[in-house]
Amino acid sequence: xxPLSPSHTGLQRMDYQLDTLEHDNLGSTVYQLLCNDLLQxxxxxxxxxxxxxxxxxLGTSVTPVRDAILRLVQEQALAMQSPRDIxxxxxxxxxxxxxxxxxxxLEGLAAETAANKAEPAAIARLEDIVQRNAVAMAAQDxxxxxxxxxxxxxxxxxxxxxxxxxxxxxxxxxxxxxLIAAVYQQGGxxxxxxxxxxxxxxxxxxxxxxxxxxxxxxxxxxxxxxxxLQARQRAG
Amino acid sequence: xxPLSPSHTGLQRMDYQLDTLEHDNLGSTVYQLLCNDLLQxxxxxxxxxxxxxxxxxLGTSVTPVRDAILRLVQEQALAMQSPRDIxxxxxxxxxxxxxxxxxxxLEGLAAETAANKAEPAAIARLEDIVQRNAVAMAAQDxxxxxxxxxxxxxxxxxxxxxxxxxxxxxxxxxxxxxLIAAVYQQGGxxxxxxxxxxxxxxxxxxxxxxxxxxxxxxxxxxxxxxxxLQARQRAG
DNA sequence: GCAGCAAATATGATGCATCATAATTTGATG
DNA sequence: CATCAAATTATGATGCATCATATTTGCTGC
Numbered sequence: 001x002x003p004l005s006p007s008h009t010g011l012q013r014m015d016y017q018l019d020t021l022e023h024d025n026l027g028s029t030v031y032q033l034l035c036n037d038l039l040q041x042x043x044x045x046x047x048x049x050x051x052x053x054x055x056x057x058l059g060t061s062v063t064p065v066r067d068a069i070l071r072l073v074q075e076q077a078l079a080m081q082s083p084r085d086i087x088x089x090x091x092x093x094x095x096x097x098x099x100x101x102x103x104x105x106l107e108g109l110a111a112e113t114a115a116n117k118a119e120p121a122a123i124a125r126l127e128d129i130v131q132r133n134a135v136a137m138a139a140q141d142x143x144x145x146x147x148x149x150x151x152x153x154x155x156x157x158x159x160x161x162x163x164x165x166x167x168x169x170x171x172x173x174x175x176x177x178x179l180i181a182a183v184y185q186q187g188g189x190x191x192x193x194x195x196x197x198x199x200x201x202x203x204x205x206x207x208x209x210x211x212x213x214x215x216x217x218x219x220x221x222x223x224x225x226x227x228x229l230q231a232r233q234r235a236g
Numbered sequence: 237x238x239p240l241s242p243s244h245t246g247l248q249r250m251d252y253q254l255d256t257l258e259h260d261n262l263g264s265t266v267y268q269l270l271c272n273d274l275l276q277x278x279x280x281x282x283x284x285x286x287x288x289x290x291x292x293x294l295g296t297s298v299t300p301v302r303d304a305i306l307r308l309v310q311e312q313a314l315a316m317q318s319p320r321d322i323x324x325x326x327x328x329x330x331x332x333x334x335x336x337x338x339x340x341x342l343e344g345l346a347a348e349t350a351a352n353k354a355e356p357a358a359i360a361r362l363e364d365i366v367q368r369n370a371v372a373m374a375a376q377d378x379x380x381x382x383x384x385x386x387x388x389x390x391x392x393x394x395x396x397x398x399x400x401x402x403x404x405x406x407x408x409x410x411x412x413x414x415l416i417a418a419v420y421q422q423g424g425x426x427x428x429x430x431x432x433x434x435x436x437x438x439x440x441x442x443x444x445x446x447x448x449x450x451x452x453x454x455x456x457x458x459x460x461x462x463x464x465l466q467a468r469q470r471a472g
Numbered sequence: 473g474c475a476g477c478a479a480a481t482a483t484g485a486t487g488c489a490t491c492a493t494a495a496t497t498t499g500a501t502g
Numbered sequence: 503c504a505t506c507a508a509a510t511t512a513t514g515a516t517g518c519a520t521c522a523t524a525t526t527t528g529c530t531g532c
Contacts, residue, residue, distance in 0.1 A: 025515060027306070051484065061517040066484080067306060070263070074307050076403070084483045084524065098400045101349075105341040113337075164334045167312070168404060261485060287514065297487040302514080320494065320513050 026060055027067030033058070034068055038077055038088070038174055039150065040143065041181020047088045049078065077174040091179045093229045099172060100226075103218050106169060107153060108211035111198060113160035115210035118202045122159040126199055129155060133192050142184050149191045156198075156214070183228045191221045262296055263303030269294070270304055274313055274324070274410055275386065276379065277417020283324045285314065313410040327415045329465045335408060336462075339454050342405060343389060344447035347434060349396035351446035354438045358395040362435055365391060369428050378420050385427045392434075392450070412461075419464045427457045 037043045055065045069086060072078040079089035114122070133148040150173060157166045184191075194217035201209035273279045291301045305322060308314040315325035350358065365388045372380040386409060393402045420427075430453035437445035 027515085050482090052482085062484090063516055063518085067303075067515095069484095070303060071307065071310050074310070080484090082524080083485085086484085095400060098398050101345060101398075102342065102401055102404070105345050106338065109337060109341050162334050162337075164331060165338055168338070263485085286512090288512085298514090299486055299488085316514090318494080319515085322514085 025067075026064035027071075030054075030058060030060070030064050030068035031071055034072060035077075035174060038072075039177040039181075040147070041178060041185065043088050043178060044182060045088050045090045045178045049086045049088075051086075072174075075171045075174065077171070077177075088178050089175075090232075091176070091229060093226070093233050096179075096226065096229055099176065100218060100222060103169075103172060104215045106165060106172075107156065107214050107218065110157040110160045110162060110165060110169075111201075111210040111214040112207035113162060114156045115202050115205055115207040117161070118159065118205055123199075123202055125159070126152065126155055126202060130192070130195050130199060133195070137192055143181075145192070146180060146184055149195075152195055152198075153214075179225060179229075183225050186228075190224070191217075194221045261303075262300035263307075266290075266294060266296070266300050266304035267307050270308060271313075271410060274308075275413040275417075276383070277414060277421065279324050279414060280418060281324050281326045281414045285322045285324075287322075308410075311407045311410065313407070313413075324414050325411075326468075327411070327465060329462070329469055332415075332462065332465055335412065336454060336458060339405075339408065340451045342401060342408075343392065343450050343454065346393040346396045346398060346401060346405075347437075347446035347450040348443035349398060350392045351438050351441055351443040353397070354395065354441055359435075359438055361395070362388065362391055362438060366428070366431050366435060369431070373428055379417075381427070382416060382420055385431075388431055388434075389450075415461060415465075419461050426460070427453075430457045 034043070043049075049069060051062050051065050051069060054069075055062045058065065069078060073080055073086065076089070078086055080086050129148055129152045133145055133152070136144040136148060153173075154166065154169070157169060194213070197213035198210055198217065201207075201213050270279070270285075279285075285305060287298050287301050287305060290305075291298045294301065305314060309316055309322065312325070314322055316322050365384055369381055369384040369388070372384060389409075390402065390405070393405060430449070433449040434446055434453065437443075437449050
């Protein structure tokens with residue numbers, strides 16, 4: 001890891017602007033780092049995080065790290081198993097099924113809204129993501145495939161113009177990140193196939209079809225995840 | 237206000253147990269207090285919060301208050317308009333419409349699931365809330381009416397057995413709290429009427445009807461809120 | 473050698489000193 | 503009296519000392 005800021009207490013000014021004028025203090029920066037670690041599978045389920053250790057690695061004091069970890073604990077992307085034991089939580093089958101039902105409703109809303117207002121540029125953007133995903137799959141680049149899969153889903157939300165929904169879904173994905181990475185790093189990944197019907201519905205500006213297609217993606221594409229969870233739960 | 241704990245650094249042990257073994261540090265306690273202030277309209281849109289001031293009122297140091305406020309800023313129940321200016325944000329029409337669409341999907345899921353598994357005890361619980369709400373309305377107790385309205389909606393989620401959804405909806409309601417309180421304190425409140433069809437669908441274990449009914453509640457019952465927002469937006 | 477207790481260590485929680493900077497006040501100047 | 507700049511104040515951000523306690527280690531006595 002690298003120190004966040006060479007100067008004593010200077011803030012790291014980021015080049016991109018967040019939706020809601022997020023004032024980038026150190027805590028938010030650490031939060032973003034940890035989010036990426038979660039989404040890209042660098043933090044695996046069961047992994048323990050220590051505030052002091054992270055602070056040292058990042059070259060900050062404990063305060064910003066504590067801020068970031070508390071945020072992630074709040075939204076249950078991390079869990080405090082005991083008062084001094086902060087870990088990446090394991091997903092349960094029940095929780096996954098609940099999240100799946102929620103995602104079908106919310107991402108269905110996003111897909112429907114996006115399809116109803118799909119402009120050519122938006123379609124092109126989705127096609128680009130899908131095509132790059134196909135390349136990644138052909139090259140067996142699983143990490144890139146996962147990232148592009150995620151990009152596809154969030155592109156729908158952005159095209160729909162629903163920033164509030166984006167936040168909700170981001171927090172949901174934050175909890176699935178370690179799981180998805182764990183599943184796909186050890187096995188098959190057929191997540192791309194189900195994106196083509198979505199694309200087709202978008203081209204036809206058929207909101208209902210798009211919602212159905214994204215629901216099928218979540219159900220069928222996530223089948224491997226469900227099987228993995230059920231196997232793990234049986235094993236103990 | 238009152239000091240959170242008489243002893244020096246003693247934690248306030250709460251009698252109820254939160255869902256996910258939330259370890260009640262001072263920050264979480266302050267967070268709960270601020271949430272209640274938001275949901276019950278004691279913090280109105282535009283109100284400014286100062287960390288030191290709150291810390292003094294609560295009898296703690298700034299750290300737990302900062303933790304709590306940062307949590308609320310993260311989930312956009314508070315907004316940092318400038319780096320030193322933390323306020324209860326004003327709702328916009330666009331944001332409200334987006335939230336409304338999301339609520340219809342999510343609370344529809346809750347109502348549907350709840351109706352499909354509605355046991356007599358669950359029905360009785362809902363009837364009790366509605367009946368107490370009717371009493372409150374007759375007595376023109378608007379604050380109690382709002383609280384019971386909220387209880388009704390969250391009771392559906394609890395009956396459905398969807399704890400994860402509960403968290404998502406709680407954060408959404410946190411953002412609507414100041415708005416709802418502001419609207420209903422200055423005008424009509426016809427929010428109870430639309431609960432009876434929900435109750436009827438629950439009794440018949442008709443999930444689809446329950447989802448439609450709660451959607452109608454959100455749309456029609458929230459009409460006053462939308463009109464209020466549109467009027468305020470025109471005014472400037 | 474092992475049970476059990478004590479010391480040391482680890483770690484999150486809390487309080488607080490200090491910093492940087494934005495807002496406000498004040499006072500000199502014209 | 504108006505204006506503008508310097509000083510003061512206010513306030514969130516950061517770093518860090520200290521606390522409480524859970525965990526680990528290690529020593530003692532049997």
